[in-house]
Amino acid sequence: MIALTRRWCLIAVVWAPLALGISAQALSVRVDNDYLRVNAPQLEFLTGKPLARLEDGNTVNYFGQLTVATGPERTVQSRSVVRFAFSYDIWTKRFKVTVMTPGSQLRPSAKNLTREAAQAWCLDQLKIDLARVPAEHPVYVRVEMRSEDPREADRIIGDGGINLSGIIAVFSRPVKDKQVHVAEEIGPVTLAELRKPHP
Amino acid sequence: MAFAVLSTLDMKLFGVRASLGWTALLTCFSGGNLAFGQGFQAREVAAEANANTRYVVEAVQISGESGLKLSRTLQAAFEQLVGSHFDPAQLSEVSRQMRRELHLKSVTPHLIRGSQPDMVCIDFEVQRRAVVFDVTLPKFLYHSKQGWSAEGTASTTVARYNRLTFGLVSDGGTLTERYAGSAVSYENTHVGTDRVHLAFEFDQLHQQWNRATLMALNRDPNDPQTYRDRRNFQPSITILLARPLILQAGGSFQQLQMQPAPGSTEPDRSANALFATLRYHRIFEGSNQTQQVAVDYNIRSAKRAFSSDYAYTRHLWGANYTLTRGNQTFQDDFTAGFLTGQSPFFERFVVGTNSLLRGWNRFEIDPLGGTRLVHNSVTYRYRLPVLTGQVFYDAGALWHGKGDSGIRHSLGVGVSRSIFTLAVAFPVREGRIDPVFMVGMNY
Numbered sequence: 001m002i003a004l005t006r007r008w009c010l011i012a013v014v015w016a017p018l019a020l021g022i023s024a025q026a027l028s029v030r031v032d033n034d035y036l037r038v039n040a041p042q043l044e045f046l047t048g049k050p051l052a053r054l055e056d057g058n059t060v061n062y063f064g065q066l067t068v069a070t071g072p073e074r075t076v077q078s079r080s081v082v083r084f085a086f087s088y089d090i091w092t093k094r095f096k097v098t099v100m101t102p103g104s105q106l107r108p109s110a111k112n113l114t115r116e117a118a119q120a121w122c123l124d125q126l127k128i129d130l131a132r133v134p135a136e137h138p139v140y141v142r143v144e145m146r147s148e149d150p151r152e153a154d155r156i157i158g159d160g161g162i163n164l165s166g167i168i169a170v171f172s173r174p175v176k177d178k179q180v181h182v183a184e185e186i187g188p189v190t191l192a193e194l195r196k197p198h199p
Numbered sequence: 200m201a202f203a204v205l206s207t208l209d210m211k212l213f214g215v216r217a218s219l220g221w222t223a224l225l226t227c228f229s230g231g232n233l234a235f236g237q238g239f240q241a242r243e244v245a246a247e248a249n250a251n252t253r254y255v256v257e258a259v260q261i262s263g264e265s266g267l268k269l270s271r272t273l274q275a276a277f278e279q280l281v282g283s284h285f286d287p288a289q290l291s292e293v294s295r296q297m298r299r300e301l302h303l304k305s306v307t308p309h310l311i312r313g314s315q316p317d318m319v320c321i322d323f324e325v326q327r328r329a330v331v332f333d334v335t336l337p338k339f340l341y342h343s344k345q346g347w348s349a350e351g352t353a354s355t356t357v358a359r360y361n362r363l364t365f366g367l368v369s370d371g372g373t374l375t376e377r378y379a380g381s382a383v384s385y386e387n388t389h390v391g392t393d394r395v396h397l398a399f400e401f402d403q404l405h406q407q408w409n410r411a412t413l414m415a416l417n418r419d420p421n422d423p424q425t426y427r428d429r430r431n432f433q434p435s436i437t438i439l440l441a442r443p444l445i446l447q448a449g450g451s452f453q454q455l456q457m458q459p460a461p462g463s464t465e466p467d468r469s470a471n472a473l474f475a476t477l478r479y480h481r482i483f484e485g486s487n488q489t490q491q492v493a494v495d496y497n498i499r500s501a502k503r504a505f506s507s508d509y510a511y512t513r514h515l516w517g518a519n520y521t522l523t524r525g526n527q528t529f530q531d532d533f534t535a536g537f538l539t540g541q542s543p544f545f546e547r548f549v550v551g552t553n554s555l556l557r558g559w560n561r562f563e564i565d566p567l568g569g570t571r572l573v574h575n576s577v578t579y580r581y582r583l584p585v586l587t588g589q590v591f592y593d594a595g596a597l598w599h600g601k602g603d604s605g606i607r608h609s610l611g612v613g614v615s616r617s618i619f620t621l622a623v624a625f626p627v628r629e630g631r632i633d634p635v636f637m638v639g640m641n642y
Contacts, residue, residue, distance in 0.1 A: 057310020057319070059249045059287045085248035087287075090310050090319060096250035111250060 027184035029141045031194050035127040038066060038143050040184050043123070045145040046086065046095070046115050049178040054088040054095070061085050061100065061148035063156075065171055066126035068133050069140045069187075077139070078132035081167050082125050083148075083157070086118065097121055133191050140187030144171055147180045251285045256321055257313035263325045266393045270300055285310065285319055297323060304328040331356035338370070340553055340639030344560055345372045348553070348639075352382075360389035368404075372553045375412055375544050375561075375568040378429070380404035394439040398449075402431040408458075411562035422567050423544055424465070426455040435474075443481040449474060451499065455543060468508040470543050472501035488524040493517075499546065511540030528580040536572035539600075548572035550597045550607070557593055558609035558624030558635045569597035586614045589622070613637075 027040045050060045066080040083100045089111075095118035098109035110121045126143060133139060152173075156166035175181040259277045261267060269277070276293045283289075294306040309322040331354075338350040352366035364384045371377035384400035408425050416422055435449025452471045459465035476497040483490040495517040501507040518533040534555065536548045547568030551561030555574050574595030581588050593609045613622030618640045625634050 056308065057249075057251050057285065057287070057290075057321075058308075087249040087251060089250035090312055091254070091316055092250075094250070096248070098248040100248065107247075109248070 027141070027143060027186045029186055029189065029194055031130065032127070034130050036066075036068065036130055036133055036141070036194065037127050038123055038141060039120070040123055040143055041116070041120065043143065043145065043182055043184050044119065045147070045180050045182045046119055048180050050086075050147040050180050054086055055090070057088070057090055059085050059087045061153065062122070063146050063148060063167065063170065064122055064126050065142075065144045065146075065167065066128055067142045067144075068128055069142065070134055070137045074140055074142075077134055078128050079164075080126050080128050081162055081164075082122075083162065084122050084125070099125055130191070135191045138188030138190050140185055141189070142183060142185040144181070144183040146171060146175070146182075147178075149176060149179060249285070249287050251310060251319060252287075254285050254313070254317055254319040256280050256283055256285055257315075257318035258320045259323070260320065261323045261325055264303075264327050266388070267301055267325070273297060273300060280321060285321075290321065294323065297325065301325070302328060302331045302333065327359060329358070336640065338368075338639070340372065340637060342372055342553060343636040345553075346377075348372045360387055362386045362388060371407075373549070375547060375549055375566065376409070376425070377407040378404045378545075379407075390436075396437040398433075398435050398437070400431070400433040400435070402429070402433070404429045404431070406458075409562055409566065411566035415566040419567075423542065425458040425544065426468070427458045428456040429545070430454045443479050445478040445480075447476040447478070450505075453543075468543075469506055470501055470509045470546075471505040471507040472499045472511075473505070474499040488522060490523075491519070491521040493519040501540075501542070509541050509543055511538060511542035511546065513538045513542065513546050526582040528578075528582070530576075530578040530580070532574075532576040532578075534572065534574045534595075538570040542570075544568060548597060550574060550595050553637060555593065556595045556607055556609050556626075557591070557611055557622070557637070558626040558633075559607060560626075564607065565597055569599055571598045571600065572596070580615075586616050589613045589615065591622075591624075593624075 026042045027038060029036060029038050031037075045062065046054070050062075054060050062084045064082045064084060067076045068078045069076045085098045085100045087096045088094075089096065092112060094112045095115060096109065096111040097113065097118050098107050100107065108125065110118070113121060122145070123143060152166075152170050156163050156170060171181075259280050273293075273296060276296060280289065280293065290308050290310075294308050297303060298306045304326045306326075307324045309324060311320045311322055313319045333355070334351070334353045336349070336351050338348060340348045342348065348370045350366065350368040350370065352364055354362055354364040356362045362385070364382070364386070366382040366384075367380075368382065369377070369379035380403045382400060382402045384398060386396055386398040388396050390397045405428050406426055413425070416425065431451060431453045433449060433451045435447055437445060437447045440446055450471070450473050453469065455468045455470060457465035457468060474497065476495060478493070478495050480493045481491070483492070495515075497513075497515040497517075499511075499513045501509050501511050503510050514537045516533075516535045519530070521528060521530045523529075532554075538546060538548065544567075547570065549561050549565075549568050550556040550572065551559035551564050554576070555572075556564070572595070574593070576591060576593045578589055578591040589612065591611045591613070593611075594606055596606045608627040609624050610627060611622050611624035613620055615621070619638075620640070621636075621638045623634050623636050625632060
């Protein structure tokens with residue numbers, strides 16, 4: 001029993017920091033000029049049936065959402081929502097991502113991306129103006145990616161752009177069989193901590 | 200434009216289109232998985248977002264199921280895909296169209312690499328429903344002289360190859376008598392192979408006779424007697440001899456409940472016949488025109504040896520040629536019939552119907568029907584943006600072996616939209632003009 005306890009202690013001592021480190025690296029937040037952006041190399045959303053549909057030559061849309069919330073009830077203070085269109089070139093086996101902003105002529109896109117690069121490029125498009133991040137309270141930063149159900153999109157996308165109440169409802173809904181919905185959260189952190197240069 | 204269909208057991212492959220010009224097909228199809236809700240611009244954006252739109256579709260194939268019969272519309276949609284740049288919205292639309300028209304459980308399009316780096320192929324992986332239920336209205340017509348005729352069927356396909364059909368009919372425009380009743384049939388569409396079908400049909404029909412027919416019968420008692428009810432049991436086999444050539448053969452065992460004269464009784468009669476039909480139907484597609492040729496020959500023969508109270512042989516020939524070029528269609532239909540022996544009324548030929556000598560009153564020509572028939576119909580159609588206009592000219596003769604009723608003519612005009620048609624036909628004769636109006640669908 002003693003040996004077992006020691007063994008477990010040893011395992012805990014050796015692995016806990018590593019595990020915590022990995023957990024901490026799942027989502028990192030950075031300040032980029034006047035914007036708050038995230039990195040989440042382990043947030044994999046190009047998976048499952050949406051990936052299979054992409055490999056069949058289809059265009060698959062995702063909604064990406066970055067929120068800054070405060071308090072234990074995660075009251076959202078600011079939000080960034082972007083709609084992405086993914087496709088997979090069956091000859092080059094690379095991804096193309098386009099930001100689909102309704103009503104806008106500007107459609108940033110990137111192509112010839114690996115799966116990881118495409119996911120990273122997507123997350124990089126999600127940003128929140130620092131002026132809309134509470135400076136005095138610790139905040140929770142959450143990033144979510146959800147593959148689109150065409151019926152959901154009909155309710156969310158309109159001539160005026162993305163419907164905010166619609167997008168909130170969609171992200172709170174359980175996913176269907178063919179959908180992917182992933183999320184990562186970090187916090188509480190303060191803006192001052194985020195502004196500190198990383199070692 | 201050449202349109203080759205290379206068929207294997209479970210795959211249809213549509214060959215490379217000669218011209219590979221990119222046409223803005225986006226304008227023709229509604230949005231697919233990119234439900235943007237903003238019409239054309241959204242579709243354009245959606246197409247722009249797909250990395251594969253720079254590739255040209257080399258071929259289209261269907262996998263997963265065999266024996267799918269593609270409609271002309273679907274074939275045209277496939278033809279549109281081949282040679283065009285890949286368009287995801289168009290692909291979704293064709294998938295939906297396939298699912299709807301072929302009653303499939305699912306259609307999953309897969310984009311696969313073509314034979315060259317800038318070419319792709321589309322594979323529609325299809326899956327049938329375990330049970331298919333289908334309701335159709337093969338005929339629905341109002342004729343200003345003959346009243347309503349309608350036929351409706353409901354069918355279900357079980358375990359892929361077994362089709363059960365139930366139908367109701369009331370038809371006052373095809374035979375000398377109006378008949379109404381029901382039909383039940385079972386068909387196995389795969390007897391060892393897709394080329395052989397086996398069917399059993401049972402019909403229960405009630406007859407109503409026109410006063411002109413009854414009066415004519417009183418004048419000549421040698422003519423066949425009328426019957427009140429008719430039951431038909433008809434087993435048949437259909438064999439696809441070669442791709443455009445089909446043979447159907449079987450037996451028709453009919454029990455007639457005769458209509459006795461007042462105060463007398465009349466025993467039931469049997470009309471048992473063997474029949475065979477040979478059909479040839481082929482479509483020739485050219486670069487700017489389509490030609491269709493359909494030729495049919497049907498023989499029905501009843502002998503006393505089959506325990507039949509009637510002994511007769513009936514031959515019926517039919518030939519149809521259709522030429523479509525752009526918005527214009529020219530069609531010629533030829534029908535000829537020859538009947539010998541003593542036959543019941545339902546085997547006799549009739550003109551002045553919805554398709555033969557339209558505009559004439561069939562009871563005026565011969566209320567008892569004829570045993571010899573020759574008829575030709577020429578139709579010209581012009582497709583307008585909303586409607587299709589048509590003019591037709593019918594000429595035909597109906598007579599008995601010894602007599603000659605002479606050739607009659609009729610002219611008509613009509614408009615149609617989709618399956619609905621409105622037509623007015625005029626019998627060509629001296630004296631009064633007596634038009635007949637016909638309105639309905641699928642006639």
